[in-house]
Amino acid sequence: MTAAVLAKHADVPLFTVRYYTRIGLLRPSRDLRNGYKIYKQSDKERLQFISAAKDLGFTLAEIEDILDHAAHNKTPCPMVREIVEKRIEENKAKISELKRLQKRLENAATAWKTMKNSTPDGNSVCRLIESISQNRER
Amino acid sequence: MTAAVLAKHADVPLFTVRYYTRIGLLRPSRDLRNGYKIYKQSDKERLQFISAAKDLGFTLAEIEDILDHAAHNKTPCPMVREIVEKRIEENKAKISELKRLQKRLENAATAWKTMKNSTPDGNSVCRLIESISQNRER
DNA sequence: ACTTGACCTGACACCAACTCACAGGTTGTA
DNA sequence: TACAACCTGTGAGTTGGTGTCAGGTCAAGT
Numbered sequence: 575m576t577a578a579v580l581a582k583h584a585d586v587p588l589f590t591v592r593y594y595t596r597i598g599l600l601r602p603s604r605d606l607r608n609g610y611k612i613y614k615q616s617d618k619e620r621l622q623f624i625s626a627a628k629d630l631g632f633t634l635a636e637i638e639d640i641l642d643h644a645a646h647n648k649t650p651c652p653m654v655r656e657i658v659e660k661r662i663e664e665n666k667a668k669i670s671e672l673k674r675l676q677k678r679l680e681n682a683a684t685a686w687k688t689m690k691n692s693t694p695d696g697n698s699v700c701r702l703i704e705s706i707s708q709n710r711e712r
Numbered sequence: 713m714t715a716a717v718l719a720k721h722a723d724v725p726l727f728t729v730r731y732y733t734r735i736g737l738l739r740p741s742r743d744l745r746n747g748y749k750i751y752k753q754s755d756k757e758r759l760q761f762i763s764a765a766k767d768l769g770f771t772l773a774e775i776e777d778i779l780d781h782a783a784h785n786k787t788p789c790p791m792v793r794e795i796v797e798k799r800i801e802e803n804k805a806k807i808s809e810l811k812r813l814q815k816r817l818e819n820a821a822t823a824w825k826t827m828k829n830s831t832p833d834g835n836s837v838c839r840l841i842e843s844i845s846q847n848r849e850r
Numbered sequence: 851a852c853t854t855g856a857c858c859t860g861a862c863a864c865c866a867a868c869t870c871a872c873a874g875g876t877t878g879t880a
Numbered sequence: 881t882a883c884a885a886c887c888t889g890t891g892a893g894t895t896g897g898t899g900t901c902a903g904g905t906c907a908a909g910t
Contacts (some may be wrong), residue, residue, distance in 0.1 A: 576887075589869055596735060596889090597867090608876060610887060611829055627841050629814055634867070637750035640841075644793060644832035654840050655821075662817045666812060672807050679800045683793075691789035694782035702792050703765050718858070727898055734860090735896090746905060748858060772896070 580657075584621045591621070599624060599638060631661045682706050695709040715740075718751040722759045729759070737762060737776060769799045820844050 577595070581588040594600045595611065600621060602611035620641070627637045635636055643650040685705065692701040715733070719726040732738045733749065738759060740749035741847040750844045758779070774795055781788040821844065 593868055614801045619808050625845060630816060630844065632759065640838060644838065647832060649831050650838045651830045654838055655824060658817055658821055662821065665814050665817065669807060669810050672803060676803050676807065679796055679803065680766060681794055683800065687794060694785060695789050699780060700788045700792050702789050703761065706764060706768065731897055
């Protein structure tokens with residue numbers, strides 16, 4: 575199948591198929607008559623594996639590693655477990671950071687309810703934002 | 713002051729000062745004797761404003777807009793309020809998406825506790841990941 | 851006076867994971 | 881045979897930096 579057909583079958587944007595192919599994650603053979611790329615059933619499965627791993631937060635580099643391991647008949651599973659544990663920790667940190675940001679945003683919105691718009695002058699661009707940064711410094 | 717001094721004063725990495733200068737967010741004058749960039753007190757305040765806005769999740773493009781508005785003596789505050797409201801919504805979505813991911817990761821880690829490592833074969837790369845994607849398809 | 855080391859400059863490459871634009875070749879249908 | 885719709889490789893743009901390079905400048909120590 576061509577890239578477009580594979581993309582439709584695997585429910586992945588065509589540009590993504592082309593991108594994965596360009597970086598070597600997919601390696602289609604060629605139609606010698608016209609130079610078109612030909613993807614096999616196994617490429618579709620490979621692509622679906624990539625999608626599944628990406629949904630779990632694996633990076634493409636990690637996925638490539640996993641696929642390479644598998645290609646040499648070495649089990650990638652310990653690596654997979656390790657990455658997931660690491661990702662869980664990273665994700666926890668990211669979530670709490672976003673929550674902190676969300677609180678700052680909501681505090682700002684609330685505090686700004688009673689503030690008037692200021693016209694910028696030499697000392698101030700927008701007192702809304704500056705009032706928050708002063709809070710942070712205290 | 714030079715870029716390095718400004719960076720230290722404003723507690724921002726030197727590379728960031730250079731980057732902001734390169735993209736035009738900071739516009740230092742020049743020391744004609746040696747071509748060095750000279751930052752004024754107002755540049756320091758501008759940089760601190762940028763930092764404060766970035767802490768609230770503003771993008772550099774938005775900050776540039778705000779600064780441009782202010783430079784024309786138009787109050788940027790309505791824009792600022794709008795962006796913050798939008799960012800609060802986006803952030804909420806991002807947080808819940810990350811939480812969903814976290815759940816998938818934790819479910820995977822738990823489910824995998826009892827699973828053995830599989831050796832890759834023609835049908836499977838890593839049954840751990842494939843078991844999850846099957847769950848999602850059901 | 852000279853050397854060393856720390857600083858400065860612009861231009862460029864790199865990161866992730868795409869997304870898109872370009873120019874040209876091929877295929878299928880009317 | 882005309883034309884739309886597909887295919888190709890390549891290169892650029894995205895975000896917010898981080899870093900490297902070669903070469904110029906400056907201040908301090910010997």
